[in-house]
Amino acid sequence: xxxxxxxxxxxxxxxxxxxxxxxxxxxxxxxxxxxxxxxxxxxxxxxxxxxxxxxxxxxxxxxxxxxxxxxxxxxxxxxxxxxxxxxxxxxxxxxxxxxxxxxxxxxxxxxxxxxxxxxxxxx
Amino acid sequence: xxxxxxxxxxxxxxxxxxxxxxxxxxxxxxxxxxxxxxxxxxxxxxxxxxxxxxxxxxxxxxxxxxxxxxxxxxxxxxxxxxxxxxxxxxxxxxxxxxxxxxxxxxxxxxxx
Numbered sequence: 001x002x003x004x005x006x007x008x009x010x011x012x013x014x015x016x017x018x019x020x021x022x023x024x025x026x027x028x029x030x031x032x033x034x035x036x037x038x039x040x041x042x043x044x045x046x047x048x049x050x051x052x053x054x055x056x057x058x059x060x061x062x063x064x065x066x067x068x069x070x071x072x073x074x075x076x077x078x079x080x081x082x083x084x085x086x087x088x089x090x091x092x093x094x095x096x097x098x099x100x101x102x103x104x105x106x107x108x109x110x111x112x113x114x115x116x117x118x119x120x121x122x123x
Numbered sequence: 124x125x126x127x128x129x130x131x132x133x134x135x136x137x138x139x140x141x142x143x144x145x146x147x148x149x150x151x152x153x154x155x156x157x158x159x160x161x162x163x164x165x166x167x168x169x170x171x172x173x174x175x176x177x178x179x180x181x182x183x184x185x186x187x188x189x190x191x192x193x194x195x196x197x198x199x200x201x202x203x204x205x206x207x208x209x210x211x212x213x214x215x216x217x218x219x220x221x222x223x224x225x226x227x228x229x230x231x232x233x234x235x
Contacts, residue, residue, distance in 0.1 A: 035224075037172075045164075045172065045215055045226040063223045064124075097171055110184035113171035 002026035002112045004098050009117030012088055016121075020083040022098030022114055029079035030054060033101065036072065036083050038094035039116070048096070051081060065091075088121045095119075125150050125218050129227035135235045136206045144230045146199045146216035152179075153196050160220035163192055163201045166229075167212040175214075176201060208234055 008020040022034065033056070036048040049062040051072045060072045071084040081098060095116040104110050126149040136142045152159045159179035164172040174183040176192035179199060189204040203210060213229040 044213075044229050045166075045217075047224045047226070061222055104184045106184075108184045109174065109177045109181070111174040113173070115171055 002102065004100065004112055004114035006096060006098055006114045006117040009096065009119045011120045011122055014088060014090060014121055014123055016088050017084070017086040018088065018119060020085070020096055020117055020119070022081045022083075024079045024081075024100070027100075027102055027112075030076040034072075034074065034081040035099045036081075037097045037099055037113075038092075039097070040091070040094045043094075046094075048083070085119070088119075090121050093119060093121045124223055125152075125221055125225050127216055127218055127225050127227035129214075129216055129230050131230060132228070133231045133233070135233050136203075136210075137235050138208055139205050141202065141204055142206050142210075142232065143200055143202045144214050144232075146194075146201070146227050148197045148199075148218055150221075151196045152199075152218050152220045154220060159195050159199070160218055161192075161194075161199050162217045162219060163190075164215045164217060165210070165212050166215065167209075170212075172215065206232075206234075 003025045006022045012018050033052045035050040038046050038048050049072050051060045051074050069087045074081045095118050097113050097116045099113045102110050128147045130145045152161050161179050163176040165175050166172040175186050175190050180192045191202050193200050213231050215229045216227040
């Protein structure tokens, strides 16, 4: 069974830093591109960034609001992707989801999402 | 960035009846390969989003066939042939043609 589990959320002061983790299981993690998506309280979904699999260069891409402040990395030996967040702002308060695109045995797409971890930026 | 606009914002539905939602993009989502890079997701109350439709018309793995996607270019529709009580939640469209991927604001579906 494919699972993604985020951790590391919590309350942080404006300007502070936090590192989120997303552990994957049930699939070949090293073959997976990974995305982070966030959802502010009562709001819609917002893409945060992605990291490609190492075989595709392991490159990263970020949404404009977080570029230069957030950094995504991966450790395939631990089947884990990280979201390092710094210079946090009130507007970064959200549930952060990690998600991956996979394909089933019939080559039909199936996306997996973790349950999310809540980050609250508060003074 | 490509702007995704969904309508209506809210849709009361009756179990057993059909329902449809609209999504419009600010730019064409039709790739030269012939596919429209639009996904539909459902976020049920208290849950993470789940993929329903990808590339405009393809049902994701395990999705009931009462869900169907249509449209091309800038106008897309998600249809439910017969709504069930478990279909309540917020439906989002998302474009994957250009970075950054962008989501519509969502259509909230509630049972009448």
